[in-house]
Amino acid sequence: MAPHLRATTIGSFALVFLGAFEALAVTTVMPAVSADLDGAAYYALAFSGTLAASVVGVVVAGRWSDRRGPVAPLLAATAIFLVGLIVAGSASTIEVFVVGRLLQGFGSGAINVALYVVVARLYPAVLHPRIFGAFAAAWVLPSMIGPPVAGWVAEQISWHWVFLGVAVLVLIAAALMLPAIRQITGSGAAAAGTAPAATEPAESAERSGPATSIASAESAEAPESSESAESAGATGSAAQAQPEQTGPGSLVSILLALVVAGAVLAISLAQQLPSPLDWTVAVVALIVAGVAARPLLPRRTLLAGRGLPATVLLRGLVAASFFAAEIYMPLMLHERDGLALSVSGLILTVGAISWAAGSHLQGRLGERFGSTAIARVGTALIAVGIVVQLLDALLALGPIVAAAGWLVAGAGMGTVFPRVATLALAYSTPRNQGFNSAALSIFDAASSATSIAIAGLLFALVGGTDSPFAYAAAFALSVVVIVLAQPVAARTAPPGAQR
CATH class of the missing domain: 1.20.1250.20 (MFS general substrate transporter like domains)
Structure with missing residues (x-):
């Protein structure tokens, strides 16, 4: 060099x-x-x-x-x-x-x-x-x-x-x-x-979390990804089966991104307002964010359309669930259990290591089980890990249990993210690769930000750090989101492909 x-x-x-x-x-x-x-x-x-x-x-x-x-x-x-x-x-x-x-x-x-x-x-x-x-x-x-x-x-x-x-x-x-x-x-x-x-x-x-580029690296390294819409038989027509979409022009895209960002900020700031105005503003802002984001995403993304739309939606849902839980776990361990910040940071490191391990393992599996099946397994692992955090918040099970749960959740994220990238590439043509890649990144960040903002509203509603149930409320939102992701993962396969 x-x-x-x-x-x-x-x-x-x-x-x-x-x-x-x-x-x-x-x-x-x-x-x-x-x-x-x-x-x-x-x-x-x-x-x-x-x-x-x-x-x-x-x-x-x-x-x-x-x-x-x-x-x-x-x-x-x-x-x-x-x-x-x-x-x-x-x-x-x-x-x-x-x-x-x-x-x-x-x-x-x-x-x-x-x-x-x-x-x-x-x-x-x-x-x-x-x-x-x-x-x-x-x-x-x-x-x-x-x-x-x-x-x-x-x-x-x-x-x-x-x-x-x-x-x-x-x-x-x-x-x-x-x-x-x-x-x-x-x-x-x-x-x-x-x-x-x-x-x-x-x-x-x-991305906004650990191992941002792992998904890109794994999918780039795996030769199978170029023929993965789910199996070798389905890949040839996967991209052709999806309607091409290249998105709005530059200025319109920037304006829409600004509207999405502004709506998310409005949700975050809504907790400063008296009730019921706080939740009214949050609901209106959520609708505005969804409407503004639609042109930046593949058609029918928010409706979980089969194939590429469901793939983009899955990326957003798993990110929204994981990262909303991630920001409240260290706070709970520090405030409730008295853990030093460096120790609670080690628990985040546990999740990062298992994320990397899950990413490596799914890459070794190639297409033996199909991207959709592997994505469903990863989504289930995230659900298990976040349910553990919810139980810890309700029952005060302790830092060791929280670390074990985060180990499982991290492995799930490492399994899902590369497969979502692989599926998105399989559904793309040279004409719309940029739009589809941008859609993954934009919806990942926007959905995570929205989920964190709503979790903040719930956390404040239940009593904040003064209430042991406030953490449970935040984790419960993550559980609901990841449960919704389960059927979406099944719809990432193209019609007629093996699931």
């Missing part, structure tokens, strides 16, 4: 790594932030707002990169992410902290898209698998070390430095990217249209 590419690779890896570290670290340290800034009422918003902002970042950076090249989007996204870290790290009120989190969400979503375009336009095709594999590792590593390290920093120094420390490292990573930026700008490779498909993997890989 050429020297300038080596520095660029290190810088790109570092940016992805730091974005992943920050996303995972905040889950661990948020109980301390909430206690220090008296921010219990904004606890869910610190997560849902970030995810909602990332939807806008993904859409804006994708369209901007297609039209003008990746240099300007990458610089702007990195600057916004950096400002968000500084704002959150220096916050003395919860409102300022949330503003920082919104900036981080927009910046991180846009960075992932721009980086993948940089790879597509700067590196020779033969190096793409190695670079994308490095990006996958950049999510796996912080998922294993990030939570306990962030917990230790919060306990021994201050939670502020979980954000400020990352900000310093982002500056170094950005400096390493300068040779690539100069080469792209100097060669004119940033002109629009040089790599029209470059944003596709970025939009499908951008």
